[in-house]
Amino acid sequence: MRFDKTEISLAAVAIACVLFGFVSPGWLIFLLTIAFAKALVVQGVVMQMRSGLVSFGQGLFYCIGGYTVGMGGQFFGIHDAIAALSLGMLVAIAVAMVLGLLLTRYRDIFFAMLSLAFSMILFGILVKSPGLGSTDGFNVHNWTIFGWAPDGGESSQHTVFTLTVLAGLMIAVLIHRYTKAGIGVICEAVRENEVRVEYLGLSPRWLLYGNYVSAAAVSALGGGLTALATGHxxxxxxxxxxxxxxxxxxxxxxxxxxxxxxxxxxxxxxVRTYAIELVPHTWQMILGFTLLGVIVFLPKGLWSLVSRKKAGERA
Amino acid sequence: MTVILETKSLNKEFGAVIAAKDLDVRIAKGEIVGVIGSNGAGKTTFINMVTGYLKPTRGEILFNGKSILGHSPRAITRAGMARSFQVAQLFPEMTVLDNLIVALAAAESPRPSFLSPLRSDKRVARAEDILREFGVENYRDSMVTAVPQGARKLVDIAMALIGNPQMLLLDEPTSGVSMDEKTGLMDTVMNAVRQHGVTVLFVEHDMDVVERYVSRVLAFYSGEIIADGQPSAVLADERVRDLVTGHRPTHKKGNGAS
Known part of the structure; x- marks a missing residue:
């Protein structure tokens, strides 16, 4: 297997992150673990955005990943973190395979609202499920990795951080390849011109279906890692x-x-941590201004700072 | 004569509007057929029905003797009937080369790979050959939005031909193209079509183009075919002159008709 420049750079950053984990304070490790886990969920959102669909309900798969890890440990004796995370992805894939049949018939705001609707249905079910802790949820059972049990506290924190970084690296490499592969590029083609894709003999719906299911698996992994990190x-x-x-x-x-x-x-x-620290009751306003600033000044997101610099260097 | 496309009593109604009425058409393999008619005559409706974009209200469509009625556009494309569009249907945020590479990948398999790169050396080389064949190699790395209308039309038609169809339907291939470019565009297209041995049916408003390139003309008016035959005969037909062309034909010597 050959790795390109981006993949090697990603691996280098991941190794640096793991090493950084050994010298950085616990609060920062926790913040980065949650951020990276959420980034995996966001990868699922971005995969769909590339195909022209915006999911307002990706929390569905985040929750499925988290609850599968939690329920696996609490009710089914699955304490191995890797097994629980894999199971979470499989459950998300199964759910997405069913929901995708309906959702991929819709586009634009209809897809967005329908995805939100399914997410809120799960929220409603969980809130009304006393066996799963209702609105309070429940704690995740102590977990192991291939039979080794971290001894709690910082050891668990470092382990789950390393696991998150490695999972993030694996997913990042796979998604990097996916976006350059047939399905990734043709999903972008669907966003640009669905009619043409159809008249090339391809089914836009099944391409979006494959993309939706893949995105669900990635997002569930993020949910599972969050559950391991927070223990709840x-x-x-x-x-x-x-x-x-x-x-x-x-x-x-x-x-x-x-x-x-x-x-x-x-x-x-x-930004959120400092906003809550500075203005505990109006921290959302800080986030709002941040998003406003990004949309106005960097409509293609923070990454456009990097791509502009690269374009400048080439010119 | 081997019939490649046949429609029987094909009808399309949009509420009270009859867009196509009892269309009986038989196209033989290798024919190059022109479809003429004023706006709203039912030409594009006919193409849209045949290629699965619109479902006929009544009637039958046979392609190579098999019914394709109710089939999806992609199934019809896979069966060997491709089309281009009045407004070139491309992927605007991709380069011309990438548009062709997507079409090549689609022609290779209906199930794109999840991990193998789309842009392989083999596909790039093949796409470059196609760019040269259609004379648009200068736009290789241009975004589609930066390419002139004539070149876009050629890329659109090239993408339709990539899957080696048996039949190609062109909806106004020269619309939006300058008078100077029309002949060059049609010569390029017809050369490619002859090389691929494709049966062609194309909608066209320019009678000079029709006379020059087709072996047979179907004249549409108000959802019906009012004349069907050789270009000289159809364009000289009294009803066609009155209802469709509004002028006498110039009878230019054709170099594209087969």
């Missing part, structure tokens, strides 16, 4: 504001590069 899951994971957050991060980063959601998720987490 609750119905808020499927709430519309959570899905809105993922769109916010997607817009902040832009669609220009597979690294953009990771950068945007870190920027988002830092």
């Amino acid at each position: 899951v609750d119905p808020e994971m499927a709430y519309w504001t959570t899905s809105g957050e993922f769109i916010f991060i997607a817009l902040l980063g832009g669609l220009g590069h597979v690294a953009a959601p990771f950068i945007a998720a870190v920027v988002f987490s830092v």
Whole structure:
């Protein structure tokens, strides 16, 4: 298998992140873990944006990933983190395969609102499920990795951080290849001209279906990692504001590069953390101004700063 | 004569409007057929029905003797009938080369790869050959939006031909193209069509183009075919002159008709 420049750069950054994890304070490790896990969910949003669809309900798969990890440990004795994360992805794939049959018939605002509707249905079910902790959710059981159990505290935090970075690297490389592969490019072609794609003998609907299911799996992985990192899951994971957050991060980063959601998720987490610290009751206003500034000055997201610099160097 | 496309009593109604009325058409393999008619005569409706974009209200469509009625556009494309559009249907945020590469990948398989790069050396080389064949190699790396209308039309037709169709339907291939470019464009298209051995049916408003390139003309008026035959005969027909062309034919010597 051959790796290109982007993949080697991603691997180098991932190794640097893992090493950084050994010297950085716990609060920063936690912040980065949650940011990277959310970035994986955002990758799912971005995959769909590239095909012209905006999901207002990606929280559905984030929640499915998280709850599968939580329920696996609590009710089914699945304590291995890798197995639980994989199971979360499989459950998300199964759900997406069913919902995708309906959702990929729709475009634009109809797709967006329908995806939101499914997410809110799950929220409603979880809120009305006392066995799953209702609105409070429940704690995630202590987990292991291939039989090894971290001894809690910082050890668990470092382990889940390393796991998140490695999962992020794996997904980033796969998505980087996916966007250059047949399905990735042709999904962009669907966004640009669905009629032409159809008259090339391809089914735009099935391409979007494949893309939707793949995006669901990636987002569920992000949800599962968040559950491992926080040790808790609750119905808020499927709430519309959570899905809105993922769109916010997607817009902040832009669609220009597979690294953009990771950068945007870190920027988002830092801005939100400091906003809450500075103005506890009106922190949303800071986020609002941030998004406004990005849309006005960087309509193609933070990544356009990098792409502009590269274009300048070439010229 | 082997019939490649046949329609039987094809009708299309939009509410009270009859866009196509009892269209019986038989196209033989290798024919180059022109479709003429004023705006709203039913030419594009006919093409849209045959290529699966519109579902006929009544009637039958046979392609190579098999019914394609109710088939999706992609199924019809895969069966061997391709089309181009009045307004070139391309991927505007891609380069001309990438447009062709997408079409090449689509022609190779209906299920694109999840991980293999779309832009392989083999596809790039093939796309470059096509660019040269259609005389648009200068626009290789141009975004579609930066390409002149005539070149866009050629790329649109090239994309339709990439899947090696048996039949090609062209909807006004020279519309929006300057008078100077028309002949060059049609010569390029017809050369490519002859090389691929494709049966062609094209809608055209320019009678000079029709006379020059087709072996047979279908004249539409108000959803019906009012004349069908050799260009000289159809264009000289009294009803066609009154209802469609509004002028006498110039009878230029054709170099494109087969």
